[in-house]
Amino acid sequence: MTLNIGIAGFGTIGSVVAHRLAGDIPGMTLAAVSAGRKDVAEQRLASLGLSAPVVSPDELAQLCDVIVECAPTPAFRSIADPAMATGRVLLTVSGAALLDHPYLIERAKAGGGRIILATGALLGFDAVRAAAEGQIHSVRMVTRKPPRSLKTAKYVVENGIDLENLDAPLRLFAGTAREGARAFPANVNVAAALGLAGVGPDRTELEIWADPTKTRNCHRIEVDADSARLALEIENVPTDENPGTGRITALSLIAALRGMTAPLRVGS
Numbered sequence: 001m002t003l004n005i006g007i008a009g010f011g012t013i014g015s016v017v018a019h020r021l022a023g024d025i026p027g028m029t030l031a032a033v034s035a036g037r038k039d040v041a042e043q044r045l046a047s048l049g050l051s052a053p054v055v056s057p058d059e060l061a062q063l064c065d066v067i068v069e070c071a072p073t074p075a076f077r078s079i080a081d082p083a084m085a086t087g088r089v090l091l092t093v094s095g096a097a098l099l100d101h102p103y104l105i106e107r108a109k110a111g112g113g114r115i116i117l118a119t120g121a122l123l124g125f126d127a128v129r130a131a132a133e134g135q136i137h138s139v140r141m142v143t144r145k146p147p148r149s150l151k152t153a154k155y156v157v158e159n160g161i162d163l164e165n166l167d168a169p170l171r172l173f174a175g176t177a178r179e180g181a182r183a184f185p186a187n188v189n190v191a192a193a194l195g196l197a198g199v200g201p202d203r204t205e206l207e208i209w210a211d212p213t214k215t216r217n218c219h220r221i222e223v224d225a226d227s228a229r230l231a232l233e234i235e236n237v238p239t240d241e242n243p244g245t246g247r248i249t250a251l252s253l254i255a256a257l258r259g260m261t262a263p264l265r266v267g268s
Helices: 012-021 036-049 057-064 073-085 094-102 101-109 125-132 153-159 177-182 191-198 249-262
Strands: 002-006 028-034 066-069 089-092 113-115 134-145 169-178 204-210 217-225 229-236
Touching: 002 012, 002 057, 002 249, 012 028, 028 057, 028 249, 036 169, 057 073, 057 153, 066 073, 066 249, 073 089, 073 094, 073 101, 089 249, 094 113, 094 169, 094 177, 094 191, 101 113, 125 134, 125 191, 125 229, 134 191, 153 169, 169 177, 177 204, 191 204, 229 249
Parallel strands: 002 028, 002 066, 066 089, 089 113, 134 204
Antiparallel strands: 134 217, 169 204, 217 229
16 A cells, blocks of 8 residues: 655755655655645756645645645644545644644544654654653753754744844743744744643743854753653754754654554654
8 A cells, every 4th residue: 555645835844855755765655745836846846856746735635645744834724724624644843833723633533634743853752752651740941053043033033133143142032832832933843842742831941042152953851750860962953945944854754754654663
């Protein structure tokens, strides 16, 4: 059996996933793509040597078994709603969008759909989820990114924060993961996902720093539970096209796809 895969959003992440689907993931085929700019998506497909129709999100849900969502945050509902209405699998890294639209989980349950939140730019989800089966006392995450990775962030733009000539680390935010996800919806999906995996977004503490001493997008997680104490760090290499997105994000979606059909699956 071959699964038909659709990709919603055909930018930095979507094009990498599509390229890997072209013969590299057994049991899967690229069936269709959805994008805000049909002409741009068609040009990108051609440049990659790929052939797939560019369709609307509604059509994508009709054509595909699994929909890989990697579109801009404002487009999330237009992709997720038809996917859940048709009982599809939605694979996404948009933890912040899920926090804003929790009704989708109930729609998935009612319609036979499924939402898979991939690890994205974070590590340690298996350990956090395991700890959550016991009692977690606290979860804290500190994100440090080079200023260029944050200069177009919603919170930075709306508050007129100038990060161009920053010569020392600047703390931009301190609060809960839910608050952080709303302030930085395209930048800290990892914090939202951590909240969903552990004690919830309202009990997950988050700090966000613009740090000119960093060249990578860095996340440190500290978890104190009755089963273990965890301290996890990751330094993600930014993509050239979009410094706010790490290269590992697309790879996490590819790994999640591969795990759907692999005879051996290690971890989540």
